[in-house]
Amino acid sequence: MKKLLALAVILTLVVALVPATTQAQDKVTLTIESWRNDDIAFWNDVLIPAFNAHYPDIEVIFAPAAPTEYNAALNAKLEGGTAGDLITCRPFDLSLEHFNNGYLVSLNDLPGMEHFGPVARSAWITDDGSDVFCVPMASVIHGFIYNQSIFEELGLEEPATEPEFLELLDAIKADGTYAPLSMGTVDLWEAATMGYQNIGPNYWKGEEGRLGLIDGTIGYDENGFVEAFEALARWTPYLPDGYQAISYPDSQNLFTLGMAAIFPAGSWEIGVFRGQDPDFEMGAFKPPVPEGADTCYISDHVDIAMGVNAASQHQEEAMLFMEWMTTQEFAELYSNALPGFFTLSDHAITLEDPLAQEFLSWRDECESTIRSSYQILSRGEPNNETQLWEVSAQVLNGELTPQEAADIVQSGLEAWYEPQQQ
Amino acid sequence: MTSANSARRRKPFPVHILVFLAPAFIIYTLFMIYPLLDSLRLSLYAPDVNRQEVFVGLDNYERLMTNDLWQPRIEGAIKNNLVFFAIHMLVQNPIGLMLAALLSSQFIRGRAIYRTLIFTPTVLSVVLVGFIWRMILSPLWGISTDFLDLFGLAAYDKPWLGLEETALPTLSLISVWQWVGIPMMLFLAALISIPDELIEAARVDGATAWGVFWRIRFRLIMPTVGIVGVLTFVGNFNAFDLIYTTQKATAGPNYSTDILGTFFYRTFFGVQLQPGNPTMGATVAGVMFLIILAGVLLYMFGWQRRMLQVEF
Numbered sequence: 001m002k003k004l005l006a007l008a009v010i011l012t013l014v015v016a017l018v019p020a021t022t023q024a025q026d027k028v029t030l031t032i033e034s035w036r037n038d039d040i041a042f043w044n045d046v047l048i049p050a051f052n053a054h055y056p057d058i059e060v061i062f063a064p065a066a067p068t069e070y071n072a073a074l075n076a077k078l079e080g081g082t083a084g085d086l087i088t089c090r091p092f093d094l095s096l097e098h099f100n101n102g103y104l105v106s107l108n109d110l111p112g113m114e115h116f117g118p119v120a121r122s123a124w125i126t127d128d129g130s131d132v133f134c135v136p137m138a139s140v141i142h143g144f145i146y147n148q149s150i151f152e153e154l155g156l157e158e159p160a161t162e163p164e165f166l167e168l169l170d171a172i173k174a175d176g177t178y179a180p181l182s183m184g185t186v187d188l189w190e191a192a193t194m195g196y197q198n199i200g201p202n203y204w205k206g207e208e209g210r211l212g213l214i215d216g217t218i219g220y221d222e223n224g225f226v227e228a229f230e231a232l233a234r235w236t237p238y239l240p241d242g243y244q245a246i247s248y249p250d251s252q253n254l255f256t257l258g259m260a261a262i263f264p265a266g267s268w269e270i271g272v273f274r275g276q277d278p279d280f281e282m283g284a285f286k287p288p289v290p291e292g293a294d295t296c297y298i299s300d301h302v303d304i305a306m307g308v309n310a311a312s313q314h315q316e317e318a319m320l321f322m323e324w325m326t327t328q329e330f331a332e333l334y335s336n337a338l339p340g341f342f343t344l345s346d347h348a349i350t351l352e353d354p355l356a357q358e359f360l361s362w363r364d365e366c367e368s369t370i371r372s373s374y375q376i377l378s379r380g381e382p383n384n385e386t387q388l389w390e391v392s393a394q395v396l397n398g399e400l401t402p403q404e405a406a407d408i409v410q411s412g413l414e415a416w417y418e419p420q421q422q
Numbered sequence: 423m424t425s426a427n428s429a430r431r432r433k434p435f436p437v438h439i440l441v442f443l444a445p446a447f448i449i450y451t452l453f454m455i456y457p458l459l460d461s462l463r464l465s466l467y468a469p470d471v472n473r474q475e476v477f478v479g480l481d482n483y484e485r486l487m488t489n490d491l492w493q494p495r496i497e498g499a500i501k502n503n504l505v506f507f508a509i510h511m512l513v514q515n516p517i518g519l520m521l522a523a524l525l526s527s528q529f530i531r532g533r534a535i536y537r538t539l540i541f542t543p544t545v546l547s548v549v550l551v552g553f554i555w556r557m558i559l560s561p562l563w564g565i566s567t568d569f570l571d572l573f574g575l576a577a578y579d580k581p582w583l584g585l586e587e588t589a590l591p592t593l594s595l596i597s598v599w600q601w602v603g604i605p606m607m608l609f610l611a612a613l614i615s616i617p618d619e620l621i622e623a624a625r626v627d628g629a630t631a632w633g634v635f636w637r638i639r640f641r642l643i644m645p646t647v648g649i650v651g652v653l654t655f656v657g658n659f660n661a662f663d664l665i666y667t668t669q670k671a672t673a674g675p676n677y678s679t680d681i682l683g684t685f686f687y688r689t690f691f692g693v694q695l696q697p698g699n700p701t702m703g704a705t706v707a708g709v710m711f712l713i714i715l716a717g718v719l720l721y722m723f724g725w726q727r728r729m730l731q732v733e734f
Contacts, residue, residue: 093697186584188672242561244584244675250562259562382491383696386672394676399586415491 028317029059031084033069033077036304042337050333051207051324055072058317078103078309085312086321089134089305090372091123099126099133104307106131110319112326114253118165119368120344121208122375123302126337134305135368136344138334141359142198142299145273147258148281150178156261158285162231165288172261180238182260183396184246186370191392192385194264195235197371206297214376216419221403221410227290229402233395235247244397256280266301267359270340274307274353282355286362298400300368335360387412437668462711464704482705491704496709498677500687502590506681507658509594510601515650517598518605523635526605526613537610541603548600549729552667555596561585582669587677593679597664605650612646613639625628653720659714662687682710 032043043062049059063084065073077083078098087104098104108111109132111235111418116136124134131341149159157166188362204224212218219225234315240246240254255263256276263269265284271278289296306325308318324330331343333352339353342360350361351357373384391405400408415418465482467475486492521540544717545553559566561583567579583590587676616639624634640647662683671693673680686697690703 179656183583186674187670189673240562242581245581246584247556247557250560254562368545379695380698381696386693386696388673390676391673393487393674398583399676 018265018287027057027059028314029061030086030296030312030314030318030321031061031063031307032088033084033085034062034064034088034091035067035308036088036126037064038340041352042063045384046333046337047330050329051321054324055320057318058320062322078311081311083309083311085309085314086135087307087309089124089307091302091305093379095134095305096206098129098307101312101378104115104133104212105310105315106133107307108132109137110135110322110326112323115345115347117344117346117368119300119301121372122370124307127376131345134307135322136302136305137325138304138338138341139300139344140340141267141300141342142194142263142301143267143281143284143286143359143361143362144198145255145263145284145355146268147178147255147261148283150261151283152183152256152259158283159288161286161293162288162290166234169235169262171412173238176325178258179240179254179260181235181240182251182255182263183235183239184243184248184251185239185396186245187248188393190248190251190264191201191232191396192388193371194231194390195396196228196268197301197373197391199231200225200298201299201367201369201370202287202289202293203228203231204372205295206367210369210372210375210421213372213413214350214419216417216422219420220413221406225409226402226406229392229395229405231290232392233402236396236398239396243317252276267340267342267356270355271338274339284355284358286366294368296362297369298362298366299371300342300363301370301374303341330397377413377417382412384416386410440461457484458711461704461707464701465708468701483708484503486702487708495677495680495685496706499680499682499714502679503659503661503681504599505590505596506661507655509591510598510654510658511651512545513595513600514602515605515647518554518602518650519609521602521606522613525610543600544603546600549667551600552664555599556583556668559592581734583633584675586675588667589675589679592665593664593668596668596675597661600664604653608646609643609652612643616642618695648721648725650681651725652718654722655717658713659717682706686710698714 008168010153033134040062045189048060048062061084064070064411071090074083074087078087078101082101083103086387087098089098089104095104099106113132113135120131120136121138124136125132146158150172154171156168156171159168169180172178176351183190183194201209204212204218204227207217209224213220213225240260246254251260251263252272254260256273273282286296286298306322308315308322326345328345328347328349331345331347335341335343335349335356336352338360339351342356343349347359351360371385373388377384377387385411391400391408393403395402411422451703464475464479465481466481468478470476476559486496523532524538530536558564561567561579562583562702565578570576570579580588620638620642621634624638629637642716648733659682661681663683665679665684666687669684671684671688671691673684673688686703686706688701689706690698692698
């Protein structure tokens with residue numbers, strides 16, 4: 001009932017706004033739907049002026065909604081035909097559904113689309129790969145952020161392989177002053193997202209393993225996917241005391257207060273940590289590879305994109321905007337304004353934030369992949385991603401062995417996903 | 423005279439009663455009865471391949487009770503809910519009664535202050551209470567370790583909210599801490615309404631203080647005991663907010679704090695990548711409704727009816 005009421009209010013507001021946007025005759029106005037209300041100043045002060053420098057006759061309005069309301073509000077607007085011209089795309093199924101319902105146009109022929117590789121496109125493409133419908137904007141990269149002064153104090157160096165990593169953790173633990181790894185399991189998702197999906201690609205060989213899951217040629221209970229759980233289980237002794245009840249904000253504070261040495265991270269933390277303490281000295285190293293491996297893999301997870309509303313009156317102008325979004329200029333502006341969110345295009349860009357630059361540099365050294373459970377595999381019940389949260393946390397808590405965890409996830413997937421049933 | 427009488431008799435239908443009943447009736451029907459019935463109706467439907475909702479009878483209930491995915495969750499939620507309820511009944515209500523008995527005694531000074539202090543947590547937002555207790559019990563910043571250290575028990579400190587064995591009892595006790603003021607107030611109101619003559623008469627007959635409490639006062643507040651019991655039952659089986667604020671919708675660790683409310687929330691609205699499933703959510707809500715209905719009926723026919731004879 002509450003939801004209906006909220007929808008009704010939103011719809012009334014939208015209807016009230018429509019005449020205002022159609023009145024401007026000489027100047028074409030494009031409205032952007034987005035959930036990134038944190039970025040409104042950056043859009044208005046940087047991106048839109050930069051776009052208008054090329055196309056002064058197109059007025060662009062950035063009209064974000066609250067992140068938690070975005071999905072429902074956008075669905076209602078699209079159904080009612082009142083949504084803006086440009087739609088910020090959530091990754092995977094939500095946007096795919098919009099495309100399948102005819103709300104988004106295909107961008108296969110958009111000039112500039114060639115700058116985006118298959119991993120970048122994977123979140124905004126039909127299951128058979130025939131249509132891409134959003135221009136990828138940014139991804140987040142997983143890795144480890146460490147406290148530089150602690151590393152200097154204890155004379156530590158960035159590890160490259162897993163044995164080095166464990167040695168390093170042992171050294172910090174032996175010193176006893178700091179918690180080696182800043183992470184808790186009570187919120188579940190950290191264990192999966194910053195743990196399993198962070199180090200995992202090195203074990204299941206990135207895209208090879210991920211696509212194997214989708215094809216049904218490999219399971220969670222085999223090879224790399226089990227090894228990743230085993231590697232995760234080795235973290236347990238290095239987590240802070242009482243980690244079973246430590247939440248995500250707790251672990252962030254533990255790290256920025258200098259009580260823990262290493263934070264298993266996603267690159268979005270850069271902005272968060274810089275915001276908490278601009279002078280805090282941090283370094284980063286990529287997920288350590290298993291001993292003997294010669295290729296490294298990173299989770300370069302697609303997060304945000306932009307598409308064109310099929311019902312828009314200004315298709316031509318919207319396409320011009322899309323085309324501009326594929327340029328080097330946009331890539332550089334966007335990635336610099338939001339350190340930790342990296343452009344998905346193949347343009348060579350330089351970032352002012354050294355830590356963000358460090359994360360970005362891994363793309364040249366390693367193979368990129370996305371989180372294993374996000375494409376296609378999280379459509380059924382039980383949800384693959386949710387199961388990974390649960391079992392990863394239990395592996396760290398010592399409640400499940402790596403093999404048991406792998407078996408649970410695999411049987412959950414087999415319960416509904418046909419390619420895995422054979 | 424006669425014409426006036428017949429005029430009065432010809433106006434038998436009291437329209438004003440309908441007018442007075444109408445607001446409550448309309449609002450209650452619109453916002454309580456209709457949504458309840460519609461939710462029960464929804465639980466009999468399921469989306470087909472084209473995502474159209476089609477009538478499936480009791481299939482959803484069967485799936486909930488027998489399917490390997492759903493059955494452990496509903497069973498776990500009901501079990502946890504029973505534990506949650508049992509802790510409230512065994513801890514909250516006896517403590518409430520004890521506090522009420524103390525506060526109704528004339529020999530304790532500052533009764534109004536105690537009453538206010540003990541009642542204060544009930545008016546706090548659950549979000550706030552959850553947050554405060556999460557902080558108190560936090561292994562990093564919390565004071566629970568230091569507090570136990572005062573008694574030399576620091577070694578017994580645990581990440582209370584993070585272990586499967588301790589999380590649910592801990593949360594139940596937090597809830598007890600917050601809500602103990604309600605049964606206390608109800609018991610207190612009942613205790614002070616007992617006529618003094620009865621107690622004086624008992625004293626004259628040689629009853630001890632315990633005898634007076636147990637044989638006279640407790641027997642006379644039995645209707646309130648029943649009301650407190652049923653309020654606790656309904657409140658506990660509808661509970662959601664405390665678990666949601668402290669443990670999030672996933673009710674961790676490993677569903678050890680999952681009660682019907684959080685299970686319903688996850689099913690209906692979804693969580694993270696798990697999309698919501700309104701029809702199964704309505705089914706869970708249907709089960710909650712049936713459990714609460716059964717409890718309330720039990721109270722009404724098993725307890726309240728007998729109680730009527732005891733009232734003075």
